[in-house]
Amino acid sequence: MAHDVSYSISINRDACTKCGLCVKFCPTEVYEFEDGPQVMHPEWCWGCETCSGNCPVDAIAIEVNPDALASEDDRPRAKLIDSETAALYKEWSDTLREVLQLRWHPVGVRLIRAGEPYPEGVQIPKERMRYCQSMMAARRGVSLLMPANRHSCPDGTSILGLTEVPPKLASGEIYILFHKLDTQEAASRMVNERPMLEPYSMDATCVFPLDDAKATVDVVSVMGNPEQMMWLSMATSYYTGHRHDFHASGYNSHCVEVTLLPMRDKQINISFGCYGGRASSDVGDDMMMMGIPVELMPDVVRGVHELSKRVIPQERDKIYLPPLRG
Ligand code: SF4
Ligand code: SF4
Incomplete structure (x- = not known):
């Protein structure tokens, strides 16, 4: 799942309550939870800001690395x-x-x-x-x-x-986390029915x-x-x-x-x-x-x-x- 874009992910540890929501919501499994969220795979980050958007205390900042965006030009x-x-x-x-x-x-x-x-x-x-x-x-x-x-x-x-396809999207898990679908069965069906x-x-x-x-x-x-x-x-x-x-x-x-x-x-x-x-x-x-x-x-x-x-x-x-x- 690695790709050539990198984002810097910073977590304000003073503000973080260790609720784990960022770990749960990140679709590409950038984080692991060990005494709070740990950024284990920054190279998998897509910059989607799902983690920061779901952080209840606004403790996460995602910043694009400009050098990483130059490669395709x-x-x-x-x-x-x-x-x-x-x-x-x-x-x-x-x-x-x-x-x-x-x-x-x-x-x-x-x-x-x-x-x-x-x-x-x-x-x-x-x-x-x-x-x-x-x-x-x-x-x-x-x-x-x-x-x-x-x-x-x-x-x-x-x-x-x-x-x-990131694993949480392939399984449909992310749609249940967002309350967009009721059950794992419904989520799998929705994923499998789309081309x-x-x-x-x-x-x-x-x-x-x-x-x-x-x-x-x-x-x-x-x-x-x-x-x-x-x-x-x-x-x-x-x-x-x-x-x-x-x-x-x-x-x-x-x-x-x-x-x-x-x-x-x-x-x-x-x-x-x-x-x-x-x-x-x-x-x-x-x-x-x-x-x-x-x-x-x-x-x-x-x-x-x-x-x-x-x-x-x-x-x-x-x-x-x-x-x-x-
Ligand atoms: S920005 Fe998206 S891909 Fe990157 S760590 Fe946050 S949720 Fe994961
Ligand atoms: S969502 Fe925010 S408060 Fe919760 S663990 Fe992640 S950084 Fe900490």
Whole structure:
């Protein structure tokens, strides 16, 4: 489980009450408890701040070692998209934004396979962040490339194949500690029912506004309100008539529900968001999201365009509202 990022973990021993919560909550087993928490494996620390967040007396400080973040910046870069495809993506993005009146950019997601060069023109953030936070940045127009050592969420990082799965996540134990699931059986089921990529099969995640694509995409993620999601759903059915078997849970929204599931199943999928994604990003209470596999994008965009000719404006005009009498 070792990786090349190091964090300095300091514990204020005067404040520490030796409650052991940090040891219990750390998903990567950095600590052992021996007369208080002892930092036994600092090289396993992801900087997720779960330990400090759960310390009742605020006794833990996690600080990034800046040297450790420099290692990926020299990796070779390459052009991972041609200008024709980039123009097509921009057309898709413009149509969706204009017709649906999306507040933010649709986001292009490209997982960088092991050994692939990194795309040109995308910054690697200096600070670590969660995958859902990188999606938030991309919705707002910022492209980000994140190898494992820039990811701070153990769930997203391992689910997306950048690392191994930490033991407390693999067993589901951490979800019970957080009171997100009732029993070990339920926790194991939740973990086993979600897709996960092979550890180390991906080298980085890359997200960008679809109208300024930095690579060909696996999936397009769209954030919007339920009405906007409805049109995307209808547009996907426009040429086939098929209904959708959406797979949503409230767990692992950005990484599983709008990235891996659409990638794997080649079907659209919705998400209501998840605890981590909502707690650490700008996902509004009235917002939800959809992941669209790139293979379906031409039909989805054409479908949206067709719906815009009549039914979208009619619905927005509320043409079937009954007369309201006093
Ligand atoms: S920051 Fe996260 S990984 Fe690091 S010691 Fe704390 S809980 Fe463990
Ligand atoms: S959670 Fe805080 S108070 Fe409890 S053992 Fe850890 S450092 Fe000490």
